[in-house]
Amino acid sequence: MVMNAPRHHDVVIVGGGNAGISLAAKLQRMGCRDVAVVEPKKTHHYRPLLSFVGGGMATLDDLTRPQERCIPDGAHWYAEEATAIDPGRSVVTLAGGRELHYNDVAVCPGSRIDWDAVTGAEEAVNTPTAATNYLPDMAEKTWAMLSSLTSGRAVFVISDRHVPCAPVGLKPLFMAADHWRRTGVLGDVDIELLVEADRLVNHDEADRELRAAADRYGVRVRTRATVEAIFAVSRTMRVRTPEGTDDLTYDALYLAPPHRAPDWIADSDLSTEDSGAFVAVDPRTLRHERFPRVWSLGDVATVDTLPSGGALRKQVPVVAHNIAAQRAGRNLRHYDGYSVAPVTTSRRELLLAEFDRDGRPEPSVSTPDLARPRRSTFLFDRYLEPQIYWHRLLKGNVS
Numbered sequence: 138m139v140m141n142a143p144r145h146h147d148v149v150i151v152g153g154g155n156a157g158i159s160l161a162a163k164l165q166r167m168g169c170r171d172v173a174v175v176e177p178k179k180t181h182h183y184r185p186l187l188s189f190v191g192g193g194m195a196t197l198d199d200l201t202r203p204q205e206r207c208i209p210d211g212a213h214w215y216a217e218e219a220t221a222i223d224p225g226r227s228v229v230t231l232a233g234g235r236e237l238h239y240n241d242v243a244v245c246p247g248s249r250i251d252w253d254a255v256t257g258a259e260e261a262v263n264t265p266t267a268a269t270n271y272l273p274d275m276a277e278k279t280w281a282m283l284s285s286l287t288s289g290r291a292v293f294v295i296s297d298r299h300v301p302c303a304p305v306g307l308k309p310l311f312m313a314a315d316h317w318r319r320t321g322v323l324g325d326v327d328i329e330l331l332v333e334a335d336r337l338v339n340h341d342e343a344d345r346e347l348r349a350a351a352d353r354y355g356v357r358v359r360t361r362a363t364v365e366a367i368f369a370v371s372r373t374m375r376v377r378t379p380e381g382t383d384d385l386t387y388d389a390l391y392l393a394p395p396h397r398a399p400d401w402i403a404d405s406d407l408s409t410e411d412s413g414a415f416v417a418v419d420p421r422t423l424r425h426e427r428f429p430r431v432w433s434l435g436d437v438a439t440v441d442t443l444p445s446g447g448a449l450r451k452q453v454p455v456v457a458h459n460i461a462a463q464r465a466g467r468n469l470r471h472y473d474g475y476s477v478a479p480v481t482t483s484r485r486e487l488l489l490a491e492f493d494r495d496g497r498p499e500p501s502v503s504t505p506d507l508a509r510p511r512r513s514t515f516l517f518d519r520y521l522e523p524q525i526y527w528h529r530l531l532k533g534n535v536s
Contacts, residue, residue, distance in 0.1 A: 146238070149175065152175070156449050161533075162533030172212045176214065184446070186523060187270045199523065217233055218232040220232050222431070224430070227430060243460075244433040245436075248415075248437055254296075266389055288326060291387070301436050311354070341498075342509075346488055346508065362378045367390070371386075402437060406428075415438065434455075447491070476494075
C-alpha cells in the first residue's frame with residue numbers, strides 16, 4: 138500500500154523515448170525542478186538507426202543504451218506502463234495501481250505496430266521470408282533476409298498509416314539494391330515497391346530523386362497501393378490499387394507496417410473520433426483540444442505532419458515553452474509542422490527531405506541542397522547524428 142501511495146509532480150511525462158527524455162531535460166534546463174518520466178522499458182533505442190541495421194550498416198549495439206543512463210539527473214523515473222490519464226483529476230494511473238498527480242502532463246509514449254490492420258502480417262514476419270526493422274528484435278533479421286537473397290522477387294511495402302517517418306522504410310530497399318548490384322545479382326532480383334501514399338515523400342525534389350534512384354536499380358514502383366492481406370504459407374499478398382486488386386508473390390518481404398496509438402489512449406478522453414484514436418491536440422500549440430493542462434507530441438499526437446525524430450526537435454521546445462507560457466499568461470509558441478525524412482539512395486549517399494505540414498520545402502541550410510543525394514549527408518546521418526542524439530538532444534539542447 139505504501140508503494141502505491143499517490144505522488145504529486147509538477148510535470149509528468151508519459152513516455153521515455155526521444156520525445157519524453159528530450160522534453161524532461163529541456164524542462165529541467167528551463168528551471169522545472171520536479172519532472173517525472175513514466176517509461177517501462179529498461180533499454181533505450183535510438184530508433185533512426187534501425188533502418189541502417191535493416192540495411193546491414195549498423196548493429197543493435199550501435200543504437201542501444203540502458204534507460205537509466207538516459208533519464209536526466211534529478212528526474213523521477215517510474216519504470217511502469219501508464220494505463221490511464223484522468224484529465225479531470227489530473228492523474229496518471231500506472232500499471233501497478235499507483236496514481237501520479239500532476240500540474241501538467243505531456244503524453245508521448247510513441248505508437249505501436251498495428252498488426253490487425255493487415256491480415257496475416259504478424260504471421261508473415263514470424264517466417265524466414267518476411268521482416269521489419271520497425272521492431273528492434275527483428276532489424277538484424279531484415280538484413281539477413283535481404284542480403285541472402287540472390288534471385289527471386291523482393292517486395293517492399295511502405296504503409297501510410299501513422300508509420301514513424303515512413304519514407305525511411307526506403308533505406309533498406311536502396312541499401313539492399315546497392316548490395317545486390319555490387320555482388321552481381323541485381324539482374325536476378327525482381328524488386329517491387331508498394332507505397333500506400335501517392336508519392337514516395339512529401340517533397341517534390343526529393344520525390345524525383347528517389348524515383349530516379351529506383352529507376353536506376355530497376356525497381357517497379359507502385360503508389361496508392363494498399364496491402365490488404367498476406368498469406369505466409371504461399372508467400373503471396375493481396376494488393377489493392379486504383380486499377381483494382383491483384384495477387385503478388387514474394388521471396389523476401391519487407392514491411393513498414395501501419396501503426397496505432399496504445400490502447401489505453403484510444404479508449405480514453407484524450408482521443409476523439411476525428412483524431413483517429415490518437416491524442417487530439419492543436420497541431421500548432423500541441424495543447425490538448427479540451428484539456429489545457431494536457432500536452433502531446435511525437436508519434437501519438439495529431440500534429441498533422443510526418444512523425445519523425447527531426448520533427449521532435451521542433452516540437453520539444455514548443456511544448457516546454459508553452460507549459461511555462463500558459464502558467465505565466467503569455468502567448469503560446471506555434472509549431473509549423475516541420476519534419477524531415479533522411480533516405481539513402483545507395484550504401485554511400487543520402488538525401489534529406491525537409492518540409493512543413495503543407496509539403497513546402499523548409500531546408501535547415503540554404504546551401505548545399507540537401508534534397509540531393511550526397512556522401513556528406515550519408516556520413517552525417519549514420520555516424521554524427523547518433524552522437525548528437527545521445528550527447529545533446531537527450532540533454533535538452535534543443536531550441
